[in-house]
Amino acid sequence: MASHQLMIERLPDCGVGLVYHPEMRNDVSRFRDKIDYLELIADRVLSDLGLQEARFLAGEFRLLFHGLRLSIGSDQLPDTTYVKSLATVVQKFDPHWISDHIALTRVGDIELGRLLPVPFSADSASVICRNVRHIQLAFGCPFLLENIAYYFIAPGTELDEASFITSVLEATNSGMLLDLNNLYVNSVNHGYDPYRFLSALPLQRVIEVHIAGHAWRDEIAVDTHGHAVDPEVWALLEWVCAHARVRAVTLERDQNIPDFSEIVSELDRMRAIWQQGRRLSSS
């Protein structure tokens, strides 16, 4: 496990990147100098067509991979075929790290098709730790865990979320993919202070940050990835970049994709904040 700790500490800076969608193909090439890396949804690389596209993109960009279906919160080992497929992706592209969510997408043999919250409890943490160790062994590269947006608290919860995440990260020597939009919508929907949450996290483990936009439906803030980044989320990014040595800041825009110039201006702002943070931390 100590080797995973070292791997996390030695991870290099990746800069500013974007979650890639095929419809962005021409634009990402056109704005190549604005994008340090692309993050690919790992599931989409598993098809022949997806693999072909990833190979093409790897010629131009550094690639990171983000999983959706490891379901590390399920009380069962991750799907062997899926893990093997992702391990093959890691072998082929040698990314600095791979990530997935602290969530359930599968219960027994039921595929839920969506990320659901796990109970924040010691039992649930030990299930996740077992699954993460299994994954770390299979991938052989650093593994990051991401906080999700959730709209109800899973029964069985006995810890606060920050303590729960910290216990899992430390027990498995994993890095964290901190999703600031998820944090923000949770803080609004469940009524807590996001900065207190951040202060309770082991910030030295925050390797990557996701930012995105959200929308409101029936007075619930919803993580849509379909809107411009909110000012409150920009403020959270500034705070995190000033307090942690973040290696990568990724913009997620999965739907309602605007003219690419709008994405580029968000990438520029992310870069300015990230670079400011790097200057602060080095001084």
Add this chain to the structure above:
Amino acid sequence: MTVLATQRLVARLLMDAHFRQQFLDEGLLALGDADLTDVEQRGMEELRGRQRRGLEFSSTLLLGRREQSLRGLLPATLRLLGANRSSRLWADYGHQARAEGISTVTAEALAFARFLEDRFDSRNDELLSAVRRFERRKLEIYESRNRTIEPHTPEVVPAILESTIAMIPDTYALEVFAFDVTQIATWLKTQSGTLSIPAIETTVLFYIDIHTRRPAAAKVSGDMAALIEFCDGRRNIGQIARALVKPGAREPDVLRLCQAAVRELERHGAMRIAPFERSG
């Protein structure tokens, strides 16, 4: 309760609208003999109280996401139903569906296709019925992809005319439709507006593509369908041709046609051509 048992319970609350309503009305009584700890009991009660809106919202999101997957799996059926009607039917399905037994999005799309069969009388809507049957068949083939992908092991039979044996994997089906259903389905997937229905009977071959391992469908002629039925890995191409010769036709001509047809099927990933082993 074990972590898995609690997870199953929450999944059911999210996916089974009837069970959820019962729980919201009756509380823990609705959970039967679930062996909940004090912490879990409090968490469950909160789902009826201040977490209720979040539970219902998550359920809507889950149903919406699954509906999105459905659009990829039954695209022509949903297009034919129209956005409003398909959303209404999907919501009705959500009220009836149970979490148990629905393990994948494909299984759910199949369950929804069956639900539609119960809702619509095929005599009143022949086109919808045909398109739904077409897409359901593709899904059934897709569901079976992991079960029998390997072709038959050919029996050793004496060579007659040719040294090639044609094999189609078990995972295929041939169905006849009253309309040109492949053209209708393609049109529905890609276009909008009105459609003039080509009233031409079609035979459709459903299969798992040997190269991509994806489900596929192709329009075939009646003669091709007859040939496919003979390509079971037990006959060489000469035997197949001999079986297909009609009165008045010349066997060598039929053989050439069979060879061309088999090569075409192989090119489309529907068939393997294996070398024939001589006995003795």
